[in-house]
Amino acid sequence: MVCVNSHKHQERKRRASFAGSASAQSLLEKIKNGETVRIGFSNEVPWAYPGENNEPLGFVNAMTIDMLKKLGTTKVEPIVTEWGSLIPGLQAGRFDVITGGMYILPERCCNVLFAEPIVKATDALIVPKGNPENLHSYQDVHDKGPTFVTGAGYSEIELIHKLGVPDDKIMQVAGPAEILQAVKADRVAAGSGAYFTMKEFTDKDDSVELVPIGNSYYSGLAFLPNQQAEVDAFNAVLKDYIGSDEMMASVGKYGYTKATLSDGTTAAELCKR
Structure with a gap:
């Protein structure tokens, strides 16, 4: 992965890390302490979008909610924003994870950490x-x-x-x-x-x-650059969850099928392309 203008890139990472450290708790600490996890997404049907009562709908949100349950929480607050504001919103601490179905691309890997792919599209x-x-x-x-x-x-x-x-x-x-x-x-x-x-x-x-x-x-959940522990935790859950009957029951109504599963390509490989 080559990030354009490495000085500015490092400054963006520093600010993003500061935003994360300035928060009262990390995402994993929030889960452990029973705090609400804020998920950020845009209005992208059927990936991730708000329902009539602002409830988080779409197959990426469904997967995220399932994985959060396995990590120990059902407390989720949806934060809906325009697509172009997702990464800036994460960096500013408006939410804890991007669930919008963001493509894993090298230029985005300069600003966020991606968990392993959850969909090939x-x-x-x-x-x-x-x-x-x-x-x-x-x-x-x-x-x-x-x-x-x-x-x-x-x-x-x-x-x-x-x-x-x-x-x-x-x-x-x-x-x-x-x-x-x-x-x-x-x-x-x-x-x-x-x-x-x-x-x-x-x-x-x-x-x-x-x-x-x-x-x-390939799309995956996106986290702040200083949240490797969170990425590792989600990836550990993904190993057994991805493609499981439980997952397919959650995402089938949104048009997600077995043909949409990732083919084993990793986030690290995608960040280097």
Whole structure:
């Protein structure tokens, strides 16, 4: 893993560690002492999202709650924020762990510690019915030059930047609902996000259709850089929990299947890519 501008990176880690040490208790201490654990996520159906009464829903939240029970607590407080505020919120001490289904990417590994992957997923485009621009990949977005929308802080931004898509062709919005709105309003030719989320839209709305993209990503829970003990504890629980009947019973209603399980790729390997 190579972090750009190592001096600034070390300063961010120092501040994040300070935020963690400034808290009254570490996450494991909170669990031991019966304190409430705050989980941070965005509104990303079906990964992690709030219910009508702000209850934590989605397959990542379901897994997290199961694992927290095994670690000794059922006391959970959901903190919902925009996707781009998840890592800054963790660093500022607003919550104890990110449960939003964040892709494990080298640039993110510079700012947080990831537990082992809990899902293998792909991206997808969402386009108007009939796919009038005939877009089937990020390369098509570059080659054909339409305006494209995705979420602020999403990994898709770096991917299309690497292909040479200019900033004036990239619309960044708060999250999935805004991506769908931009496509439906013909403000853009396509939007992009995680396959699960984009499929939710196309399953419920006949005016848009799904274009799967082959890129594979792995998601995991994210912690502060000084929380190796917490990562180790969650990983220990994951060994028996991942893929178990108990887990599948919790996540099946959100569309998670055995085919979505990680393939054994580790967080350490992903952070080096």
